[in-house]
Amino acid sequence: MLSIRIPRSRRFLLASAALTSFAALDPPAALAQQAREPLPPVEVSPAQPRKQAKPAGRDAQSAHRAPARRPVAASTAPKPAVPAATAQTPLNSNAVAESASRLGLTVRETPATVEVISAETMREQGYRTVSEVAQGAVGVTSGDNPAEPSAFSMRGFTNSQINTLYNGIKIGPQNMTSRVMDTANLEAVEILKGPASLISGEGAAGGAINFVTKQPHTGAISNEADFSWDSLNSFRAHYGSGGSTNVQGLDYRFDISRSSLNGFADDTNTKTLDVSGQLNYRISDSLKVWGAIEYREDRSKAYWGAPLVPVAFSGSHATSGIVSGNYISNYNGTNLGAVTIDDRTFNTNYNVLDNRNVAQEVWLRGGFELKLAPDLTLKSQAYGYGAERTWFNNEVEAFNAGTNTVDRERFYVAHSQRLVGNITDLIWDANIAGFDNRMVTTLSSSYLDFVRPGAANFPGDSVSLVDPARGTYGLLTTQQQTARIDNEALSFEDRLKLTRTFALIGGLRVEHIGLDRNSTDKNGLEKASFPFTKDWAPVTGRIGYTWEAVPGLTFFSQYATGADISANNIFLLAPTQPLDLTTARTYETGVKHLFWDNRAEWSFSAYDILRKNVYAAAGGMALNIAGRQESKGVELAASVRPIEPLRLWGNIAYVDARYADYNFVGGSFSGNTPPNVPRIVANAGASYRFFTPWPVEFGITGRHVGDRYNTDANVVTLKAYTVADVYAFVDIPKTVFNAVDQARLTFRVRNIADKRYAIWGDPFYPDQILVGAPRTYEISAAFKW
Structure with missing residues (x-):
């Protein structure tokens, strides 16, 4: 094991920790007593008391019919009690998304496109x-x-052009750190579109997705339990509990979930375990402290896709509507001609018998919220994260037109990751020349140590297309890479209300990233040009406005910038690669409209994003450099409840994404579309509820995804597909289970038409395609008491 040394950011980290400790242990005795609730959004004039934004409820839901939920409060602060009655909006625009702004703004008050999907949804x-x-x-x-x-x-x-956050914290590039995660322990998923560097730092050219764990509430203890089973013999189970304890001011939340999701391919499954808990303690009306811990584990027998096969070879087993195009194998160089997915491979697993894909993760988080004065609040959290990940698989499945067999190649890699950090916010509410103003100053720092043992040899073989002899991994020789990264950032975000209906919102982030990289061969000797160090100092920001032209109708626009590190994978960055920043900017404008007595809501946005100095994935773990990536599009979402039993919702997005100045020796990809980017994505759903003694609801959801490509070359098309799910549930009266307040039994059919389609293509492994799951049946039960 490598010893972890304290980097040049140690003074910054120690100072942050000292500030946290001092504020938590020695609050001024003369602080004014404040109400026991988190910071409200800046919405009303000083003459009126500010109130917590009221979230959407079940009867007026989002594009997914978002049910009643607490607003997503700051990740550094405890949650308030659940209000007895809350305002309801069909698109959940009263929710507060911390990943979109630190100002405590609701989705409707934020000058960007934001979605919040609740646990009930x-x-x-x-x-x-x-x-x-x-x-x-x-x-x-x-x-x-x-x-x-x-x-x-x-x-x-x-x-990795989209930041993945966990309770507002980034742990590294998505393609290195993200894992399959069950939703049972989550309170919400927040999705921010467009450059998000102001809030979450470098790497957020396309936006950010934030996973928020369930957190305590003040009030009576509530419990919940959920169980499900499907026709692939998968199961899920979850238990959760939370509320106020017998200790005055102490609230808790605890969740544990376990799942085993079996794949449709032979001998494939994913098992997850998630245990999370949090304590919130209100020491006084001006000081709250909290602590949280979470352990996550996932273990998979992985499905790596179906190989592209010549139509001429498959004959009567060739399929249509899944892929099309002519292809020369990236792995073995043979010309496959027109390609297809052979129907005999739908359930075939080409992975070795001793394959594994495993991760264990531990989170420790804690902090405080301290009211220094009625208009000044200090919030801080410290966090620690550790992860161990392992991939041990056959990952290449390339059909060889010369031998009519499938060429395979093994790959092994492991991660040992440690991350510590601190985020401190100072929130100031003021009246400037008669205008309401809120400013948040954020100081953050983190230190990351990353050790990556990987394969130094890549055993391979060839197997038959049908009923392959899977074998075992074979001889493994390893080498090692390391990365040590320190990060410091100072950001400012401000909202100035020029009138009761018009607000200017902007922010600026100054960030420092320091990298130390090393790489050794199988004998432990340093490779050429290693070790090396590099520093970056990206400056990013956002400026925009919101204007509520009439009550419920809000127009918004913004200009935002973002920055990524070269190759968008700081852990693998080599000294021979250009070490320049990749930059992004976006223009966006749109409208959000809540009307018909809060029974209908719609939103529209149009955007133009430009990203420069882009590093694009190519087969064989290589990278190409594209001069620019341009993306223009529109998005529309709507939800309505025309009558009490009926709910309708839908959304559609159109994007035109293209490379420009993407030239290399032997050709050009200028004008091509990036991989896995469809021009059109649409979702729609409807449900009808019968208010009988045992209420019953029937629903249907549909999804359409347009054509996509699996590589920058755009020679193989993943064909457009449309799938639909149906469900029915019955709410069982309390008289049946006296000890249970709510009970629901649900029956669901996924992919009811049993559509076969390509769901994803990995540009690093372009000879194979991931096929979507066939029709499955599921039954589930949920209880609350």
Whole structure:
């Protein structure tokens, strides 16, 4: 093991920790007593008391019919009690998303496109993993490629061009750090579109997706339990409990979930375990402290996709409507001609018998919220994160037109990651020349140590297309890479209300990133040009406005910038690669409208994003450099409840994403579309509820995803597809289970038409395609008491 040394940011980290400790242990005795609630959004004049934004409720839901939920409060602060009655909006625009702004703004008050999907929506829509949550959002697609689980695409950008956050904290590039995650322990998933560097730092050219764990509430203890089973013999189980304890001011939340999701391919499954807990303690009306811990584990027998096969070879087993195009194998160089997915490979697993894909993660978080004065609040949190990940698989499955067999190649890599950091916010509410103003100053620092043993040899063989002899991994020789990264950032965000209906909102972030990299061969000797160090200092920001022209109708616009590190994977950055920043900017404008007595809501946005100095994935773990990536599009979402039993919702997104100045020796990809980016993504749903003694609801959801490509070359098309799910649930009266307040039994059919389709393509492994799951049946039960 490598010893962890204190980097040049140690003084910064120690100072932050000292500030946290001092404020928590020695609050001024003369502080004014304040109400026991988190910071409200800046919405009303000083003459009126500010109130917590009221979140959307079940009867007026988001594009996914978002049910009643607490607003997503700051990740550094405890949650308030659940209000007895809350305002309800169909698109959940009263929710507060910390990943979009630190100002405590609701979605409707934020000059950007933001979605918040609540825990109740996840339960009703049957979203089992975060990838399924993303697929229901506006214009978002996802694929659980085992090399990069929980990969996302939105607004023309994919994978590490989108920041993945955990309770507002970034742990590294998505394609290195994200894992399959069950939704049972989540309170909400927040999705911010467009450059998000102001809030979450470098790497957020396409936006950010934030996973928020369930947190304590003040009030009576409530418990919940959920169980499900499907026709693939998968199961999920979850228990959660939270509320106020017998100790005055002490609230808790505890959740434990376990799942085993079996794949449709032979001998494939993913097992997850998630245990999370948090304590909030109100020491006084002006000081709150909290602490949280979480352990996550996932173990997979992975499905790496189906190989592209010549139509001429498959004959009567060739399929249509899944892929098309002519292809020369990136791995073995043979010309496959017109390609297809052979129907005999739908359930075939080409992975070795001793394969494994495993991760264990531990989170420790804690902090405080201290009211220094009625208009001044200090919030801080310290965090520590550790992860151990392992991939041990056959990852290449390339059909060889010369031998009519499938060429395979093994790959091994492991991660040992440690991260510590601190985020401190100072929030100041003021009246400047008669105008309401709120400013948040944020100081953050972190230190990351990353050790990456990997394969130094890559055993390979060839197997038959049908009923392959899977074998075992074979001889493994390893080498090692390391990365040590320190990060400091200072940011300012401000909202100035020029009138009661018009507000200017902007911010600036100054960031420093220091990198130390090393790489050794199988004998432990340093490779050429290693070790090396590099520093970056990106400056990013946002400026925009919101204007509520008439009550409920809000117009917004923004200009925002973002920055990534070269190759968008700081852990693998080599000294021979250009070490320049990749930059991004966006123009966006739109409208959000809540009307018809809060029974209907719609939103529209149009955007133009430009990203320069882009590093694009190519087969064989190589990288190409594209001069620019341009993305223009529109998004529309709407939800309405015309009558009490009926709910309708839908969304559609169109994007035109293209490379420019993408030239290399032997050709050009200028004008091509980035991989896994469809032009059109649409979702729609409807449900009808019968208010009988045992209430019953029937619902249907549909999803359409347009054509995509699996590589920058755009020679193989993943064909457009449309799938639909149906469900029915019955709410069982309390008289049946006296000890249970709410009980629900649900039956669901996924992919009811049994559509076969390509869901994702990994540009690092372009010879194979991930196929979507066939029709499955699921039954679940949920209880609350």
